[in-house]
Amino acid sequence: MKIQKLTKSFYLNKNVIDVSKKLLGKVLTTQIDNTITSGIIIEVEAYAGINDQASHAYNHKRTQRTEVMYEIGGISYVYLCYGMYYLFNVITNGKNIPHAVLIRSLEPLDGIDIMEDRRKIKGKKYNLTNGPGKLSIALGIDKSFNRKSLLSDKIWIQDNGIKFNKKDILSSPRIGVDYAKEDAKLPYRFYVNYNKWVSKL
């Protein structure tokens, strides 16, 4: 089992659905003040750029917030949702192609006690990182993590050699995107079957 940081080429993949599935089982890690926290990616959603009505970059929309999505793959997109929670996305594909993958849940790996402190909960087993807002709090991700390289020493994604059986990768419509009309039905959410950390069925 070799541990290895994902390289630039992983993020340049032109198929955001493919990258999304490949991120399942990878390990998202942050290092803040020499403190490491990490978790195995269990659930993701793909946001397929200018033709996807659920994407912030739908129809070439460019604003202060979405500008980072047009950067070259391999950086983070973190934004405030509902005025309270930071959601973490991975930007993929080439420059000016605003594809993104929302990380929706993790299975905690390193620094679990630190994550419980940040979340202000103890021993509530499956409630630590089973949702996009929760995992950001647990890993200490806030808006200072926006537009950061995922090859940095502050936040990165690594391959610990964890593999899932292909038939245990399920898909469903994305969560909380009813505003996207017919695109709200697209099966762009991917998660690991039978895993206790999936945010909801």
Place this chain on the structure above:
DNA sequence: TCAGCGATTAACT
């Protein structure tokens, strides 16, 4: 168990 609802704020129109 679970549907309903309020919290809270930056960025959008």
Place this chain on the structure above:
DNA sequence: GTTAATCGCTGAA
């Protein structure tokens, strides 16, 4: 002025 890729609490069943 309105909205949002969510969460945790509440009260009813």
